[in-house]
Amino acid sequence: MDDLLRLFHLVGVGLVLMLPLANPLTSMSLLLSLGSGIPYRERQKQITQSAFYVFGIMLVAYFGGTLIMQSFGISIPGLRIAGGLIVSGIGFQMLSPSSRTDDMPEADTVSEQIATKKTTNIAFVPLAMPGTAGPGNIAMIISTTASIPSSITSVYSHWFLHTAAILVFLLLSLLFWLALRFAGRVVAVIGQSGVEAISRIMGFLLVCMGVQFIINGVLEIATEFMATQAV
Numbered sequence: 001m002d003d004l005l006r007l008f009h010l011v012g013v014g015l016v017l018m019l020p021l022a023n024p025l026t027s028m029s030l031l032l033s034l035g036s037g038i039p040y041r042e043r044q045k046q047i048t049q050s051a052f053y054v055f056g057i058m059l060v061a062y063f064g065g066t067l068i069m070q071s072f073g074i075s076i077p078g079l080r081i082a083g084g085l086i087v088s089g090i091g092f093q094m095l096s097p098s099s100r101t102d103d104m105p106e107a108d109t110v111s112e113q114i115a116t117k118k119t120t121n122i123a124f125v126p127l128a129m130p131g132t133a134g135p136g137n138i139a140m141i142i143s144t145t146a147s148i149p150s151s152i153t154s155v156y157s158h159w160f161l162h163t164a165a166i167l168v169f170l171l172l173s174l175l176f177w178l179a180l181r182f183a184g185r186v187v188a189v190i191g192q193s194g195v196e197a198i199s200r201i202m203g204f205l206l207v208c209m210g211v212q213f214i215i216n217g218v219l220e221i222a223t224e225f226m227a228t229q230a231v
Contacts, residue, residue, distance in 0.1 A: 006156070007164055014168035020202040020209070021087065021140055022054075022172050023094070024179035025195055027131035031183050034122050044181075046123040051177035053128035058141060058169040061133075065142030076147050077220040083139030084213030087206050090136045094203025132176050136206070143213070 027050075035043050069079060148161070156164075179186065187195060 003160075007160070007167075010156070010161070010164035011167045011171070014164060015171060017144075017209075018137065018140065018168060018172055019175075020205045021090075021134075021137045022132050022176065023199070023202050024132060024176050025199050025202070027127050027176065028179050028183040028186065029195065030122070030126055030131050031180050032187065034126075038120075038122070046121055046127070047177060047180040049121075049123035050127040050132075050180065051173045053124050054133045054176050055169050055173040057129060057133035057138070058172070059166070061138045061141040062145055062165050062169070065138070066146045069142065069146060076143070077217040077224075079139065079143050079146065080213050080217030080220070083136070083143045084210040084215075084217060086139050086210070087136040087213060088210030090134070091203045091206030091208075091210055094199050094206065127180070132172075136210075140209075 031043075031047070035046075038046070068074075069076075145165075152161070190198075
């Protein structure tokens with residue numbers, strides 16, 4: 001019973017950290033603006049495909065991110081600072097009244113294909129990436145995975161942490177699927193102003209998280225520098 005409660009706790013913390021970055025509202029807006037010209041059955045099929053893509057992208061980032069960092073010689077402080085800049089940039093875009101989801105280059109490309117009546121699939125680009133599993137989300141997963149403190153690994157086994165991470169990714173993918181499935185109804189209930197208000201709240205949280213990432217990265221670099229100077 002205690003293990004189950006601890007698992008729920010880890011999953012809850014993971015959802016709180018990842019949901020502002022995932023921000024299904026962005027993908028909802030993309031679907032409503034780009035998917036209107038796609039037949040209903042095909043659109044529902046692409047929504048399901050997109051949920052699987054989101055889950056797959058997060059899994060690859062979680063299990064393969066550290067290996068990618070080591071292959072390219074990327075340090076954890078460097079990843080923290082780069083990820084903080086990306087997350088902060090996304091947050092500022094969500095806070096800006098002039099920012100729109102259809103300003104994405106990927107969305108423009110899909111719009112051109114739809115306008116010329118070409119058969120197009122928006123499941124991977126732009127719904128899954130960069131709509132939900134974008135650079136900020138990937139950087140967050142890799143940075144967190146690569147810098148799990150020993151205090152956590154001493155309490156939780158690796159399989160326990162892996163199980164919690166997989167459950168977080170599954171729940172995020174499910175929320176993403178539900179948000180797209182009922183995008184029209186959600187927007188009809190809360191209105192476009194409600195979508196923008198929620199997006200700005202999430203944007204503010206992302207800016208705070210991004211700044212904290214940068215601070216942590218700079219502090220780690222300063223700590224390493226002081227340690228080398230002391231020697």
